[in-house]
Amino acid sequence: KAGVTQTPRYLIKTRGQQVTLSCSPISGHRSVSWYQQTPGQGLQFLFEYFSETQRNKGNFPGRFSGRQFSNSRSEMNVSTLELGDSALYLCASSPGPTGAENIQYFGAGTRLSVL
Amino acid sequence: QQQVKQSPQSLIVQKGGISIINCAYENTAFDYFPWYQQFPGKGPALLIAIRPDVSEKKEGRFTISFNKSAKQFSLHIMDSQPGDSATYFCAASRVRTGTASKLTFGTGTRLQVTL
Numbered sequence: 001k002a003g004v005t006q007t008p009r010y011l012i013k014t015r016g017q018q019v020t021l022s023c024s025p026i027s028g029h030r031s032v033s034w035y036q037q038t039p040g041q042g043l044q045f046l047f048e049y050f051s052e053t054q055r056n057k058g059n060f061p062g063r064f065s066g067r068q069f070s071n072s073r074s075e076m077n078v079s080t081l082e083l084g085d086s087a088l089y090l091c092a093s094s095p096g097p098t099g100a101e102n103i104q105y106f107g108a109g110t111r112l113s114v115l
Numbered sequence: 116q117q118q119v120k121q122s123p124q125s126l127i128v129q130k131g132g133i134s135i136i137n138c139a140y141e142n143t144a145f146d147y148f149p150w151y152q153q154f155p156g157k158g159p160a161l162l163i164a165i166r167p168d169v170s171e172k173k174e175g176r177f178t179i180s181f182n183k184s185a186k187q188f189s190l191h192i193m194d195s196q197p198g199d200s201a202t203y204f205c206a207a208s209r210v211r212t213g214t215a216s217k218l219t220f221g222t223g224t225r226l227q228v229t230l
Contacts, residue, residue: 004158033216043159043204043220056217090158094216102216103149106158 002027004093004107012113018079021110025072025093031055032074033104034066037088046089049074050096078112086114118142119207121221128228134192136224138205141186145207149218150179150190153202162203163190166210195228202226 005024013019025032033056034046045058049068066076072093078085088111092104120139128134140148149164165172165179165188172179178191192199205221 031216033218035218042222043206043218045217045219048216058217092158092216097216102210103161103164104216104218106151106160108156108158 004091004105006089006091006107006110008110009108010111010113012115013081014115015081015083017081018077019081019112020075020077021089021091021112023074023076023091023093023107025074025091026105028095029093029105030072030096031094031102032068032072033092033094034074034076035090035092035106036060037090037109038086043090046076055097081114083114086112088112118145118219119205119221121205121224123224124222125225126227128192128195128226130195130197130228130230132195132228134190134195134199134226134228136190136203136205136226137187138189138221139185139187140207140219142207142219143186144209145219147208147210148179148181148188149206149208150177151204151206151220153204153223159204192226195226197228197230200226200228 007022031050033048048056052068063079068074088109090109092106094102150162151159152162153159176193181188203224206218
């Protein structure tokens with residue numbers, strides 16, 4: 001079974017631009033979560049999508065948004081990029097909110113550099 | 116507000132020794148405590164997890180000890196090997212409220228196992 005696929009792996013943008021990152025979950029998984037990883041703040045939860053609906057949201061500004069498609073693939077968008085948005089963005093897929101631990105399987109991430 | 120505190124920040128252990136990483140949480144609503152292992156260039160991978168109804172869980176060389184009253188849990192790696200050299204993250208979430216996917220991570224421990 002293929003793992004979580006994130007594209008692109010690396011991205012360089014300039015301040016003020018916007019960016020879209022893509023995530024393909026493990027086949028059969030219906031829940032996708034996004035995390036931001038930085039040396040200063042560590043791993044922080046951005047949001048979770050299930051059945052094309054946002055279920056949970058972290059404490060990030062509205063510039064960070066996401067969506068999920070009917071095939072469970074997800075995209076996240078960051079508008080008006082700031083230098084502080086430079087980070088590794090991780091996508092995690094899981095079967096769905098079944099009431100169990102809903103184990104998260106992470107992709108390798110997209111490393112975004114904002115210049 | 117950091118809800119999961121992790122220590123130490125870095126750890127050097129000799130091959131064959133025991134590696135111990137500690138975490139403390141504040142939110143008593145947390146009811147799921149996983150540990151993740153991350154190698155450079157990779158996303159975090161689930162190592163072992165525990166629910167608060169047990170005080171210890173062992174899987175191979177990895178053991179989680181859980182102290183509910185102290186709101187602390189720790190990871191013990193027995194017979195540490197150079198291949199265990201990675202960054203380890205503790206995490207916590209709330210399964211009961213359907214937010215199991217919203218993981219709150221500790222700040223990470225960089226483990227180096229020397230020969």
